[in-house]
Amino acid sequence: MTQHLTAQNGAPIADDQNSLTAGRRGPVGLQDWHLIEKLAHFNRERIPERVVHAKGSGAYGTFTLTQDLSRYTLAEHFNEVGKQTEVVVRFSTVGGEAGSADAERDPRGFAVRFYTKNGNHDIVGNNTPVFFLRDGIKFPDFIHTQKRNPITNLKDPQAMWDFWSLNPEALHQVTILMSDRGIPLNYRHMNGYGSHTFSLWNKQGERFWVKFHFKTQQGVRNLSNAEADTLKGIDPDHAQRDLYGAIEDGQAPKWTLYLQVMPERDADSYGINPFDLTKVWPHSDYPLIEAGVLELNRNPQNYFNEIEQAAFAPSNLVPGVGASPDKMLQARLFAYADAQRYRIGGNYNQLPVNCPHAAQPNHYQRAGAMAGGGCPYHGAQQESGVNYGPNTQQGPEQKPQYAEPPLAVEGNLDRFDRFEEENVEQAGNLYRLMSDTQRQALADTIAATLSQVTAPVQQRMLAQFAGADAEYAERVAQAIEAVRG
Missing domain, CATH: 2.40.180.10 (Catalase core domain)
Structure with a gap:
């Protein structure tokens, strides 16, 4: 019987591969x-x-x-x-x-x-x-x-x-x-x-x-x-x-x-x-x-x-x-x-x-393990009675002139398909930039560990290599056979 994935509180997880994004x-x-x-x-x-x-x-x-x-x-x-x-x-x-x-x-x-x-x-x-x-x-x-x-x-x-x-x-x-x-x-x-x-x-x-x-x-x-x-x-x-x-x-x-x-x-x-x-x-x-x-x-x-x-x-x-x-x-x-x-x-x-x-730390965060030493480059932070902001006790104030410009966002908040983006083109471009010696070294290095895994995993990887460049997949397949002897 297949087990279903849950969070630590036991709640079933609908999507474990995509973050919730706007x-x-x-x-x-x-x-x-x-x-x-x-x-x-x-x-x-x-x-x-x-x-x-x-x-x-x-x-x-x-x-x-x-x-x-x-x-x-x-x-x-x-x-x-x-x-x-x-x-x-x-x-x-x-x-x-x-x-x-x-x-x-x-x-x-x-x-x-x-x-x-x-x-x-x-x-x-x-x-x-x-x-x-x-x-x-x-x-x-x-x-x-x-x-x-x-x-x-x-x-x-x-x-x-x-x-x-x-x-x-x-x-x-x-x-x-x-x-x-x-x-x-x-x-x-x-x-x-x-x-x-x-x-x-x-x-x-x-x-x-x-x-x-x-x-x-x-x-x-x-x-x-x-x-x-x-x-x-x-x-x-x-x-x-x-x-x-x-x-x-x-x-x-x-x-x-x-x-x-x-x-x-x-x-x-x-x-x-x-x-x-x-x-x-x-x-x-x-x-x-x-x-x-x-x-x-x-x-x-x-x-x-x-x-x-x-x-x-x-x-x-x-x-x-x-x-x-x-x-x-x-x-x-x-x-x-x-x-x-x-x-x-x-x-x-x-x-x-x-x-x-090079900057003086000045904030409202207090206590916690190993608190009290302060930054040695500026001395211990003043431990006043005010540990909240805003306040009327001359505490540090925010600097709105440093605000980042607003970022426009749009779209539904959802978990978007992980296969939406193209995945292999740049890998193929990189492979084609390599010399013949470099391509063979790449295939041999991959085969050293890929030869140790199950056939379905090998086939899925060979399909990816082929999507990037047909020769890429052929070299890896040949290198796996060479490892097997």
Whole structure:
């Protein structure tokens, strides 16, 4: 007898694959209690390491603006050429535990915090411009497939490929992950991306959609499967060692920040959904605009205090930078900060690495675990009798001049069909950009694990590959036969 899916209170779930959104492109409605329950429970599944991005490395540095972006944004760190902003950056692998090897085939986290005069601005992205999913309601399920099987406690290729075969939106990112780009040489020799679409707005109230690209000045370099397997045995912490050593030796790694900027009015008529995290914006449509240089030049003095407790969150936004209707981003706006409250505590922003270095915290939030220290860069917050607003006791007041322009939304609040968007075209375009050697390496890497799963899953994946490019499917099928001998 088939069991029906329920929430934790036993209520049947009608749709577990689509968030409740206003119109087909969103935004997501806060009343989607099933989404909130899934994300909130997911954030509490591991103690004490991060649920994802558990193993990481980090350092401090500066961001120097090389082009004034005031025509797009009033964010102060993106105005005035030559301005320097203190930053902290954390790199990571996504799926592995805290003791896993740095050379695993896995996306890499690329999180940047700007300590701006108007608060902390975090860009919490990866080394890839896209992701496996476009809707955050699927994220807990996806990560379960990347972690250990609950019975065997082993990594589970069947779960991984079964999920991907039922979610064709993942094919673009799967193609990147299984390609030569899937194992960066180290953190210095890889790019970083905000991945999501964010918003910028200027003093005139004009909104622009934006994507952030950090291009390494060290050059992109990657590992083959054989090289990675050797490194995992010789030095599982090689990327951490490389980053720390380079900075100590005075070889400060650098990245150039570029932006892709889309006028707000373009979104409705553009050929793809600009808020779909599984898609890129072709540079021919929206060219890269150079913005500045990110440099890492100072190692932490205490790894746990400064990197392990660094609490990045996409919801750390500042005036001039905002979110977008991107469904994955909207889920992360809640999930990341909530995970940090659980992992570190409700007052995690009082820790030195998390408090705003260049801005005075001033709010009505009081009490909670570890309260009272205050931001060490500005001293303890005044503990007056007023912990509410508005008030007549000279408490901090809101600043309406920083309000984001209104976002027009339309459409029915509903859970829209997950197969509405096109899924395979950009994966096919990427495949056709590869050399013959790269295509074969991609097929061989896929076959190494896809050969271990059931025939129905293999057939669903081969159909996806064929939809992207017929040769793609043929190469993978031949590689599977070669593995079987």
